[in-house]
Amino acid sequence: MPDLLIELFSEEIPARMQARAREDLKRLITDGLVEAGLTYASAGAFSTPRRLALSVEGLTAASPTTREERKGPRIDAPEAALEGFLRSTGLTRDQLEARDDKKGQVWFATITRPGRPAAQIVAEVLEATIRNFPWPKSMRWGSGSLRWVRPLHSILCILTDESGASVVPLEVDGLVSGNMTRGHRFMAPDSFAVTDFDDYAAKLRRAKVMLDAEERADHIRSQAETLAFARGWQIVPDESLLAEVAGLVEWPVPLMGVIEDRFLSLPPEVLQTSMKEHQKFFSALNPATGRIEGFVTVANIETPDDGATILSGNQRVLAARLSDAAFFWENDLREAKAGMTAWAEGLGAVTFHNKLGSQADRVARIAALAREIAPLVGADATQAERAARLAKLDLRSSMVGEFPELQGTMGRYYALEAGEPAAVADAVRDHYKPLGPSDAVPTAPVSVAVALADKIDTLTGFWAIDEKPTGSKDPYALRRAALGVIRLVLSGKVRASLTGIFKRGSRGHQVEDAGDDLLAFLHDRLKVHLREQGIRHDIIDAVLAQEGNDDLVRVVARATALNAMLATDDGKNLTQGLKRAGNILAQAEAQDGVEYSLGADPKFAETDAERALFVALDHADPAIRAAMEAEDYPAAMTAIAALRAPIDAFFEAVQVNSDNQILRRNRLNLLSRIREAGRQIADFTRIEG
Known part of the structure; x- marks a missing residue:
């Protein structure tokens, strides 16, 4: 089973677009391969400022041959219907088969699609991906029609199996696929050939390119913290800046600088924001003074003077930026002391x-x-x-x-x-x-x-x-x-x-x-x-249906307690009992044109289950009411959960719609007490399941 390696090499890709581009490349290629009938074991996408790469392992060597049977029009159907069917299948009339069907004889087509080699499928999928890549912004260059985020320079596309590596033939607007790539723009600009992903990643590292964005970020974080620790400082965490800087460099070289004393009186937020927004510097805090006193800049190159020239230039630019900030600060302070009336x-x-x-x-x-x-x-x-x-x-x-x-x-x-x-x-x-x-x-x-x-x-x-x-x-x-x-x-x-x-x-x-x-x-x-x-939407709806739903603290407390109760067996079964009582009542009230809400009398109870339910409701009603008034919602849930067993027993032993109308009315009024007990807490009819 071959492995696939793809690299799309271009001018610098904006850092903010790289993470999404990695995922899009992986999705478009793997979805296209699978749709064409190939399978694969795993896939990983990578990016640097100048390249998108994808490694697909365990790819099947070819798509399988498939057979599809398709039912067509009746044999005596109009000629136009048959011609349309032939066009859709790509077959001729003599390749169809007449078969008996419920409505007479119909035409059937057997469509055989032979398998295709992986290289042919990869070439089609990759070309479509390149031409239709969903960049947020793209551009054209030269005289070609291709659009890409920045000018695309080369396409690397190879399949590697036990017999070796082979280039997948492909041409997109004059760019011909190959097995060549390039290293760091300045430190290793020459091109070189690769044979598989491991060879690709290893040779890139020797050519001063860290392929994995997470590795670059980890390296920047680790080196910056080490530089700060040596001075007794701490790097102010900034994950968004870290991700951005990791997308700006292929070979990160962190360098530590010091902020001039004349700027240390600026608020730390000003120093941090100015350095981040203008120069992509990480701020270094001195815990002893509570001030931001240093910075870390990340170069994209190793230099003979260990970055001294780079750091010196950055210091000069930073001083100019912070001079502007200091000017703004002093002007603003004068206005603040004057009462800010002009503002x-x-x-x-x-x-x-x-x-x-x-x-x-x-x-x-x-x-x-x-x-x-x-x-x-x-x-x-x-x-x-x-x-x-x-x-x-x-x-x-x-x-x-x-x-x-x-x-x-x-x-x-x-x-x-x-x-x-x-x-x-x-x-x-x-x-x-x-x-x-x-x-x-x-x-x-x-x-x-x-x-x-x-x-x-x-x-x-x-x-x-x-x-x-x-x-x-x-x-x-x-x-x-x-x-x-x-x-x-x-x-x-x-x-x-x-x-x-x-x-x-x-x-x-x-x-x-x-x-x-x-x-x-x-x-x-x-x-x-x-x-x-973790609180279900139907539980929230059941609570919001009650009065007082504009007090969000109460709503959440009730929903949380109800959610906890419904996670128990008692809660699940109780809900079914409450809903069953409500459904029986609704049907009876619709049929009889009355509301059953008063007059349930234990003296008309015929069974032990009825009498037990009366007793349980007599205990539960005041307990639920008191708990709800005290906003002790867990206690209210405990009180109503105690009704689970007597309600279950009632429905097992008692026929509500008795032929005896006195018993029927009494039992329906008893169900209304169950319904009202539930309504004190929530609208249980809205709870699903």
Whole structure:
């Protein structure tokens, strides 16, 4: 069984595209091979800045011969029908066979497809892959029609078995496949031949190319940490930067540099962001001072002076960048000390949305809403309002103009410089959070109040102008805002009616309440959030169908307890009993035109099972009610789970729809007690299974 090696060698592929390109190459090639009838044992994709590679092991040498029988039209069908059938099969009339069928004789075609050698299939699949590769952006070059992310220089494609390696013949826009590749652009630029994947990887390493992106990342991380450790420093972790830098170099050579003393007074976030965004440097922290004092740059070449010249050039560029940052910082500090009035006035000239006003309008709404939310989360209302009024001011600062990702972070520094309390300054920093499912959730009361106000103003505003997410489109990140509200409420155990808060937010936009529809949107986000924590959607639906579903803390507590109960045998069987009781009642009520909800009397009980169920319900009802009022949901689940055995026994021993109408009514009213016991907890009819 041969092994396949493919390499597509080009100019530099953007780092951000490489991981997806590896997966696309693997998927397109292996799917194409399998669709053509080949099988394989394993496949692995690799990338460097100048190449995509794929290794497929244990490939079958040829596709099997296949036979397919296809039923055609009746023998007496119109000639046009027969001609269409012949075209679809590729056969002639004399190759068809007439067979008896239920509706008379029909034509049958036997289509034989002979197997094909792997090389022929690989060539077809690879050409189609190259021509249709799903790059986010691609280009044409020269006079050819081929599009690729950057000019494609060569195609390596070989099959290797026990008899040796052979090139798979292929030509794409003048590029002819071969067994040759190249090493590092500067340190080993000459071409060389390879025979299989092991030979390919080994020769690339000797030619100063690390083929595996994960190996390059691990090497960068290890060497950077070693360099930092030698100085008593620590590398600030940054996995996204690590992945990007690993995609920029084929032979990573980390070098350690030192930040000049004149820049050490800059906030660490400024140093880290400037070095990351402008120069792809890793930040080095001195634990003794708590400051970022150094950096690691990653060269793509070994030099005779061990990188001294490279490092010197990087130091000069860094000094220029940080000089700009220092200038921005000093200007911003002067404005902060002056009260930031110019920034506040400037927000009036910044449009938030043409239907929702300026950033100044938005700040006024958030401030009013934060004051109202503050008592609900235990925050000082004056501080919450003040933090909201300051929260967006850093958008007018020079530093945030240069580094938008520092909004909020810089606002905290400016608020402290203006003499604001720490709680206010922290809320300015934290009001954007959480930005995503893995981002930390603020816990300080003032921060929670402002963060909720910010997100709820966004949601109610876009609901007011009917700009809601549709399908996969969510240009204003409203799903993220809704998830932020959910996480803030659940993390802070905020016991409040979201419907009421939405009404307050809607008033700020001078519209009628958008609460019901917006609450349903939040419920959809909540389902996604809880499903990730192992709570089934039907269980969430069963709880959301109850009153009080705008108190998310209560909803989650009930859903969690119900989920735990339904994982037990008692819970599963009890659910079936509750649903059976509900179904029998629904049918009887529809048939009789009445609601059976009162009057079940134990004196009409004929069997021990009936009497036992009366006793069990007499004990369970008050226990469930008391537990639900105390919000002790596990206790409520324990109380209702005790009904499992008497309900099972009742249905085994008793015929509900008795011919005796007195007994029938009494038993139906008894079932209504079962239904009501369940309704105190959830709508069990929504639970599947």
